Structure formats: C-alpha cells, structure tokens
Amino acid sequence: MSMRRTLDFLLTDWLRVPALTQRERFAEHSAETFAAVLDTCEKIAADKFAPFNRLSDVEEPRFDGERVHLPASTQAAVRAYAESGMLAAAQDYEVGGMQLPCVIEMAANAFFSKASVAMGAYAMLTSGNANLLMAHGTPRQREVFAQAEFAGRWFGTMCLSEPQAGSSLSDIATRAVADGADFAADPLGPRYLLRGNKMWISAGEHELSENIIHLVLAKIPDEQGQLIPGARGISLFIVPKHSVDAQGQLTGQRNDVSLAGLNHKLGFRGTSNCLLNFGERGGAVGYRVGAPGEGLACMFHMMNEARIGVGLGAVMLGYAGYEASLAYARQRPQGRAMGPQGKDAGSPQRPIIEHADVKRMLLAQKSYVEGGLALALFCARLVDELHTGEAESARQAKLLLEVLTPIVKSWPSEWCLEANSLAIQVLGGYGYTRDFPVEQYWRDNRLNMIHEGTxxxxxxxxxxxxxxxxxxxxxxxxxxxxxxxxxxxxxxxxxxxxxxxxxxxxxxxxxxxxxxxxxxxxxxxxxxxxxxxxxxxxxxxxxxxxxxxxxxxxxxxxxxxxxxxxxxxxxxxxxxxxxxxxxxxxxxxxxxxxxxxxxxxxx
Structure with a gap:
C-alpha cells in the first residue's frame, strides 16, 4: 500500500483534519486545498529531491578555502521548495504565508524528508529560523530578516552548541558586547559585537542563497565584564553572514563570521555542517532578539515543532527503508518450502517475503513507521489545537504536548532507526552495499537520536x-x-x-x-x-x-x-x-x- 493512502487515512479518517476549515484561521482552505498542497509537495520531492539523494551523499560539501561547493541539484531542489511557498506555509497571508495548519505543513514536509532528508534540511532550518523571528523579533526584524527567508532569498541557521559545550548550553562561552554607546539606536535592533565559536552548525556555510541569517546564542557580560553563569545569562542574536543596512539591503561587506571547517559525517552528508568562528577580526555584528537573558526562552518557543519535525524525519527515513526492503522481498527468490517438497532442488524457489522470519522483519518495520507517522501527525494536530482551539481544548493540548514532545522526538529516532537496520537485514549482503539505498537511510537516521536534544x-x-x-x-x-x-x-x-x-x-x-x-x-x-x-x-x-x-x-x-x-x-x-x-x-x-x-x- 502506498504511503500516501496511509497519510490520507490518518489525516482524514483518524485526525479529522478537514474539520479545521471550520475555524477562522483556516476558513479559506478546504479538503481539496489540503490535498493540493500534499500533491504539489509529493511531486516536487519525487522530481527534485529523490533522484539526487545518493548524489548529495557521495558528493558531500567541499570547502576550497573560499566557498563551500554543493551539487547543482541541491540548488535546484531548494529553489523548487522555496518557489512552492512552503517556507511560509503556516504564516499569515499578510506576510506571504498560506495559513496552513501545522499538521498539513508537517505532512507535506514528510515527502521531502523521505526523498532526501539532507537536501531538505536547508529549507527546514530556514523556516524554523524565520518562524522564531516572527514570534520574538521586532517588527523591523520580521520585515528585514524573516520575510527575506520566507521568500527564499536568504536562508537561516540555529547556532547553539560550542566545541566545549554540546548539549550543555548553560556552559556556552560566546560573548556579545554592546557596540558603542548608541548600540540600542540601530533600527534592526540593539547592536552587539559577538566573539566565540559555534560547532555542529547545519547549513552554516553554502552558496544556495545570497545571505545566511544565523540565530546565535551568546552571553552579555555584566558590569564587571564577567559572563553570567548558567542559562539565565544567555541571549539570542541575529548575525547575518553578509552585512545588511537598515532597509534590509546587502552592503557588499562580509560580516565577521568565518568557516573554520566542515564536519565529515556518517550521514546527512548533503547538509553542510560547520564550525563557525565569530569575531576573528574584532567582532561579528549581531542584533539582539528579545530581552537580555531570554535567549533560551526564545529558542525553546520553537522546540515543540522542531522536535516533532525531527521525529517525523526519522519516521520517513524508516518508511523509505521499509518500502525499499518490501519491494526487494517481493521479487527476490531464495529458499524453498519447509518439509519434503522443499528438499527437491528442482522445485522453484520462493520469494523471500514468503518466509516467516522475513515477514517478521517487515511487520516490525510497518508497525514502527506507520505507528510513528501517526504519532507525529497527532502531535502536529495538537499544535493546531493549542493555537486555534477553544480554551479548555487548547489547555489539554498544551498538557499533552508537554509529555508527548520527548516521545515524538525520541521514539521514532530509536525505533525507525531499528526499522532501517531491519531493512538492511532483509536485503542481506546487498543491503550492506551502496548498490541499494537502505544503508544510506540507516546512516542518515542515526543522527536523530543525537540532535535537537539527545x-x-x-x-x-x-x-x-x-x-x-x-x-x-x-x-x-x-x-x-x-x-x-x-x-x-x-x-x-x-x-x-x-x-x-x-x-x-x-x-x-x-x-x-x-x-x-x-x-x-x-x-x-x-x-x-x-x-x-x-x-x-x-x-x-x-x-x-x-x-x-x-x-x-x-x-x-x-x-x-x-x-x-x-x-x-x-x-x-x-x-x-x-x-x-x-x-x-x-x-x-x-x-x-x-x-x-x-x-x-x-x-
């Protein structure tokens, strides 16, 4: 059975998503417009992403000392995604958005995660970056930075971890110092100079867009010049790769942000992953988002949806492996029936899908990936209830999201990775080779137990x-x-x-x-x-x-x-x-x- 039929069943028959069109925010949509969005994304993913997934893995990002090189197909894929309008899928019509429910946005993005999770990461990070600015940025920051990202002219990143402080964000050492006495007068926001190093920055350097907008966590020194210990000292800053003037135009000058090196990864190779240095030449210009000390609060605003997205990405990699191993098992002849008849070497071999143990491995995969898909969509539907439901329903959705967010991120990351392992096992020796895609799905999926919270x-x-x-x-x-x-x-x-x-x-x-x-x-x-x-x-x-x-x-x-x-x-x-x-x-x-x-x- 096709994944699309399962997706449609879960959205329509189980979650009753078309009923959301009765709410004011989604009133201009219908079941038909939701289906059209899914159709469009399914086609773009099939045409622009899936055929080049292996290429993005083999020709991983390369730095020549001046620029990072990626395959031309990656550029074409992310352009097609941007032109679809999906970067602003859930945003208001007034800013070029489509006002789609979160559950439809997630379902549509599932096609890209399944086709090429690494190529799709550039767009997903950009959308998350811009969504955060819409929630916490000033009106000018939204207009200059977020809307350029929604349009696909600029892309975005999240710069959290540091070489000495991976998951322990309270130990970050990047500092931000007010840029002169009039630092608060800049129309783009309070202006600071940042110095420090950030590690594991996905999409941190590339040539896919004319600018990259880094959202950077850093600490502002106190009056004695000391960094405030712990999470309460962390603030959030917009740090563009190329400098921007008050009207949002590029100045032609590069900001003091430099690539120190690319990380060479087990999977997700199509996404550049970087060590970035801020302030090697005196200080990278950054604009504070929100109040001092509210950096983590701003960043965690988007964590529910980000972690649902990670879980859904893990599901789709598992799903891709399941479909590949199912197709292989149906056509691969090997072995014969048990009993006397099976001892006849002249009798025809059976497709391996007829063996009970292969059915066991396929059933396990099916239970993991289809169950994981339902879980992720359910949590996305809770996000819609949180934002657009009646008061009591929204309150219940918030409680459920609190307790389910660690599950929707972690369970698919573990068990859909196991599904990928079983897919390799179904293919046997062939599954262990690069002649088939299942080994890449496993390598790509292995990241999901690590990022966005281990x-x-x-x-x-x-x-x-x-x-x-x-x-x-x-x-x-x-x-x-x-x-x-x-x-x-x-x-x-x-x-x-x-x-x-x-x-x-x-x-x-x-x-x-x-x-x-x-x-x-x-x-x-x-x-x-x-x-x-x-x-x-x-x-x-x-x-x-x-x-x-x-x-x-x-x-x-x-x-x-x-x-x-x-x-x-x-x-x-x-x-x-x-x-x-x-x-x-x-x-x-x-x-x-x-x-x-x-x-x-x-x-």
Missing part, C-alpha cells in the same frame, strides 16, 4: 520534569486520553483484548512512575533518574500501543488489504513489542542502582 536528555526531561509538572497534570491528561480509547475498544469484540492489554500496560507505567520518586533522600535526583532512559522506552511503547489501538478504531468498515495490513501491524506491536515494557519498568520501579554506582575504573 536520547538521554529527552529521558531526563520526561521523567525528571514532564511527568511531575503541575502536580502530574500532563500525565493525567495523557492517561485520560488512553482510557477513553480503552473504553471504546471494550465496545468492539475484535479489539477488546487489545484494550485490556493497553489498560494493563498503562497501570504498570503509572505504578513505576510513582515508585521512581517514592523513596530515597529528598531531592536525590541521581537515584530517581538513573533509569530515565528505560523509562522513556517503556513510556514510548505504551504511547505507541495506544496510538495503534486508536488508529484501528478509525478504520473504515470492510476487510480490504489496507485494513488487514493495519490490523496485522497493530497485532505485531502488541504481541512482540508491548511486552518489552515489563523489563524496562522493572529497573525503574526498583530504582536499580547499577548504572549510577558503576565506577570509571571498573570499565
């Missing part, structure tokens, strides 16, 4: 903050939604048993959540959080079991192959995956101390 950080966020916030209100909101699905399943004889299993899994998760915090010294976070990652894994599997059951409840009447495939994938997940939570939650519940107490010398 797997372990998502686990600490979930167990250490999200489930306990507001007296456990977010966890209770999720449990309420799960129980509603269980109650509906009780009315369906074919799904009743799955409902019972989900209810038992939820109870087990709730019990382990309480036990994780139930003993030990007050405030002993180390003991409570030592097994945060197994907790994250179990939590994610319970969520996916719920998603699958809820999806089954929306299947149309009839027993066609489409419905049977969904039912089989859900059955697989409940039979082979959901039981894993018992082992994960056991170490959480007993506060297993092994990993916490392990000493460096013992290794």
């Amino acid at each position: 797997h372990g950080i998502q686990a600490l966020d979930l167990l250490g903050r999200k489930i306990a916030m507001q007296g456990g209100q977010a966890l209770l909101a999720l449990a309420g939604r799960i129980n509603t699905t269980v109650e509906r399943a009780q009315q369906d004889a074919g799904l009743m048993s799955l409902g019972h299993e989900l209810a038992a899994a939820l109870a087990l998760l709730g019990g382990a959540s309480k036990k994780a915090w139930a003993s030990g010294e007050p405030g002993d976070l180390d003991e409570a959080l030592a097994n945060a990652t197994p907790y994250l894994q179990a939590f994610g599997h319970v969520v996916l079991a719920w998603i699958w059951l809820d999806v089954l409840l929306s299947l149309p009447e009839g027993e066609d192959d489409f419905a049977r495939g969904k039912q089989a994938a859900a059955r697989y997940f409940y039979a082979y995956e959901l039981p894993k939570i018992n082992a994960w939650l056991a170490v959480v519940a007993r506060r297993e101390s092994l990993c916490r107490e392990m000493q460096s010398a013992w290794f």
Whole structure:
C-alpha cells in the first residue's frame, strides 16, 4: 500500500483534519486545498529531491578555502521548495504565508524528508529560523530578516552548541558586547559585537542563497565584564553572514563570521555542517532578539515543532527503508518450502517475503513507521489545537504536548532507526552495499537520536520534569486520553483484548512512575533518574500501543488489504513489542542502582 493512502487515512479518517476549515484561521482552505498542497509537495520531492539523494551523499560539501561547493541539484531542489511557498506555509497571508495548519505543513514536509532528508534540511532550518523571528523579533526584524527567508532569498541557521559545550548550553562561552554607546539606536535592533565559536552548525556555510541569517546564542557580560553563569545569562542574536543596512539591503561587506571547517559525517552528508568562528577580526555584528537573558526562552518557543519535525524525519527515513526492503522481498527468490517438497532442488524457489522470519522483519518495520507517522501527525494536530482551539481544548493540548514532545522526538529516532537496520537485514549482503539505498537511510537516521536534544536528555526531561509538572497534570491528561480509547475498544469484540492489554500496560507505567520518586533522600535526583532512559522506552511503547489501538478504531468498515495490513501491524506491536515494557519498568520501579554506582575504573 502506498504511503500516501496511509497519510490520507490518518489525516482524514483518524485526525479529522478537514474539520479545521471550520475555524477562522483556516476558513479559506478546504479538503481539496489540503490535498493540493500534499500533491504539489509529493511531486516536487519525487522530481527534485529523490533522484539526487545518493548524489548529495557521495558528493558531500567541499570547502576550497573560499566557498563551500554543493551539487547543482541541491540548488535546484531548494529553489523548487522555496518557489512552492512552503517556507511560509503556516504564516499569515499578510506576510506571504498560506495559513496552513501545522499538521498539513508537517505532512507535506514528510515527502521531502523521505526523498532526501539532507537536501531538505536547508529549507527546514530556514523556516524554523524565520518562524522564531516572527514570534520574538521586532517588527523591523520580521520585515528585514524573516520575510527575506520566507521568500527564499536568504536562508537561516540555529547556532547553539560550542566545541566545549554540546548539549550543555548553560556552559556556552560566546560573548556579545554592546557596540558603542548608541548600540540600542540601530533600527534592526540593539547592536552587539559577538566573539566565540559555534560547532555542529547545519547549513552554516553554502552558496544556495545570497545571505545566511544565523540565530546565535551568546552571553552579555555584566558590569564587571564577567559572563553570567548558567542559562539565565544567555541571549539570542541575529548575525547575518553578509552585512545588511537598515532597509534590509546587502552592503557588499562580509560580516565577521568565518568557516573554520566542515564536519565529515556518517550521514546527512548533503547538509553542510560547520564550525563557525565569530569575531576573528574584532567582532561579528549581531542584533539582539528579545530581552537580555531570554535567549533560551526564545529558542525553546520553537522546540515543540522542531522536535516533532525531527521525529517525523526519522519516521520517513524508516518508511523509505521499509518500502525499499518490501519491494526487494517481493521479487527476490531464495529458499524453498519447509518439509519434503522443499528438499527437491528442482522445485522453484520462493520469494523471500514468503518466509516467516522475513515477514517478521517487515511487520516490525510497518508497525514502527506507520505507528510513528501517526504519532507525529497527532502531535502536529495538537499544535493546531493549542493555537486555534477553544480554551479548555487548547489547555489539554498544551498538557499533552508537554509529555508527548520527548516521545515524538525520541521514539521514532530509536525505533525507525531499528526499522532501517531491519531493512538492511532483509536485503542481506546487498543491503550492506551502496548498490541499494537502505544503508544510506540507516546512516542518515542515526543522527536523530543525537540532535535537537539527545536520547538521554529527552529521558531526563520526561521523567525528571514532564511527568511531575503541575502536580502530574500532563500525565493525567495523557492517561485520560488512553482510557477513553480503552473504553471504546471494550465496545468492539475484535479489539477488546487489545484494550485490556493497553489498560494493563498503562497501570504498570503509572505504578513505576510513582515508585521512581517514592523513596530515597529528598531531592536525590541521581537515584530517581538513573533509569530515565528505560523509562522513556517503556513510556514510548505504551504511547505507541495506544496510538495503534486508536488508529484501528478509525478504520473504515470492510476487510480490504489496507485494513488487514493495519490490523496485522497493530497485532505485531502488541504481541512482540508491548511486552518489552515489563523489563524496562522493572529497573525503574526498583530504582536499580547499577548504572549510577558503576565506577570509571571498573570499565
């Protein structure tokens, strides 16, 4: 079955997305306009991205000392994306946007992640950069910087990490000093000079657009010239690659931002990844966004959607591998039937898809990627509810997003990577070669457990903050939604048993959540959080079991192959995956101390 049919089913039959057109913000849209957006993006992805995915991997970015070289096909692809209007997909009509729901924007971008996630990254970063400026920038910053990005004339980046401070942003050392006594008089915003180094900057240097707008986290020194320690000292700055005047025109001068080197990566090779130096010649000119000390607050404004996007990107790489291995398994003859007849060497071989173990690997992939797609779209639909729903519905959406954001980022990153590994296994030796695309999908997907908050950080966020916030209100909101699905399943004889299993899994998760915090010294976070990652894994599997059951409840009447495939994938997940939570939650519940107490010398 095509991915598009699954996508349409999830959007229309399960999430009821066409009903959003009854809301004022989306009133000029219809089910037909939503479908047209998906059609357009599917075609651009198929024509401009997918045919060149391998080329972008083989001809990775190259720096000749003056400029970074990329294949011409990358330029053509990002131009086609910009011309589609998708850079401003969710923005107001007044700024050239399409006022699309987040869930449609995400669904449309899924085609690009599947076709070439590395080539698509330039546009995704630009859109995220501009969206942040629309939320936190001054009117002039929006007009000059964000709108140029929406038009595709300028592209954008996020400059967070530093060589000595990867995930620990509170330890960044880049500093921003007011540029003269009249620093606040610049129409583009309070003007600073930045000095420091940023590492792992995707799309940090290229020639795809006439300018690159860096959003840079840096610290402003206090009156004694000292950097304020911790996150409260971090501010956010717009630092263009090429200098811009007050009218938003290029001055012809390069800002004091230089490429120190390109990182050579396992995957995502088509996206340049850079070490950038700011202020080697005295200071890179930057314009502050928001108030001093609000840098992380501004940056985290976009984290929900960014992490949904990472999770969806992981799903689509898994989906691409699933489709490739499924097609291979259907045409690859090898082996014969078990039993006496199979011993006849003269009998015809069977396609490997007829072997039970190959079916197991394909079913696992199907359960991961289709379940992950449903999860990501559900979270995107929550974003729309947060922004356009009635007050109580928006409040519930906010609570659900709090607790589901670590899951939608981390679960697909782990399990759709596993889907890619299984795709390689289905192809056997061929899968390990570059003659087939599945090895590249695995390499590209391996990044997703690292960027936008590593797997372990998502686990600490979930167990250490999200489930306990507001007296456990977010966890209770999720449990309420799960129980509603269980109650509906009780009315369906074919799904009743799955409902019972989900209810038992939820109870087990709730019990382990309480036990994780139930003993030990007050405030002993180390003991409570030592097994945060197994907790994250179990939590994610319970969520996916719920998603699958809820999806089954929306299947149309009839027993066609489409419905049977969904039912089989859900059955697989409940039979082979959901039981894993018992082992994960056991170490959480007993506060297993092994990993916490392990000493460096013992290794």
